[in-house]
Amino acid sequence: MAGTLEYPSMSPPAPTTHEPEAALVPDEEEDGTWSPPDPSLAGEEASLSPPAPSRQAERLAAEFAKTRDPRLRDRIVLMHDRMVRYLASRFDSRLSPQEDVVQVAYIGLISAIDRFDPKKGGSFITYAIPTIVGEIKRYFRDQTWVLKAPRKLRDLGLNLKKLCQELEQKLGRSPSVQEMAEAAQVSEERLLQAMEVNRAYVPCSLDTCLYGRDGSRKGPVSECVGESDAEIRCIEERDAFKQAIALLNPRQQQIIHLRFYDELSQAEVARQLGISQMHVSRLERQALRDLQRIMAN
Helix, strand or coil: CCCCCCCCCCCCCCCCCCCHHHHHCCCCCCCCCCCCCCCCCHHHHHHHHHCCCCHHHHHHHHHHHHCCCCCHHHHHHHHHHHHHHHHCCCCCCCCCCCHHHHHHHHHHHHHHHCCHHHCCCCHHHHHHHHHHHHHHHHHHHHCCCCCCHHHHHHHHHHHHHHHHHHHHHHHHHCHHHHHHHHHHHHCHHHHHHHHHHHHHHHCCCCCEEEEEECCEEEEEHHHHCCCHHHHHHHHHHHHHHHHHHHHCCCCHHHHHHHHCCCCCHHHHHHHHHHHEEEEEEEEHHHHHHHHHHHHHH
């Protein structure tokens, strides 16, 4: 098969031109809206920019915590629309439409608005971002699996790629199953189960095209799936018949073998055994009656 299916990332990819802190800085504009970072900023300048929460958004969040006015919550949601979409776009969602991820991010934002308590200190933006990201991660963990698997195995499977990369850097080679199991503090059997679970996240489609070692096209997977073998259903009957033949006398066994296994005619059996064809016919009929009686019992 050309290439392998890669397990979709369950965590946001790292930005390339700025540090994560700078990517989540709201504007200082009076309207309180949030905008993603400017790509033209140098990496050092972006990394030194402190998270500066919007004054209006903080004021509205504190006021909503006191009044629980739904109109204030609607305003806060609209003010952070760009932030919600930006956070959702940072997730690789090949199994889920991007708009679904955005809706999940909105759920996280509303949850953050409802649970934010300004008396505990900290700004609303620093509380909302982890809440939104956590909601998206739970969505990917619980809703996007094609085949369901135990949660502990799924969580372990999510960390395997990162764990393998860390061990490769530390050891200078690919880690063994035993080394990965020790680093993850699980048994080797548990680790192998987690590896199998990872394959259940994006199973191979029956429409996936197969390729030979020389690169030639072999056709879709569906054309290579085997059919049910009708002969398998006859295995038990053949085994029982074989045991029944063993209960016949040696001459009857020989007649049955020559007639039905070697497919010789009665005349050919008669010449081989040095007896008449009529005698072969009588022996055959008697052997079949005995077999029928044995099989019936």
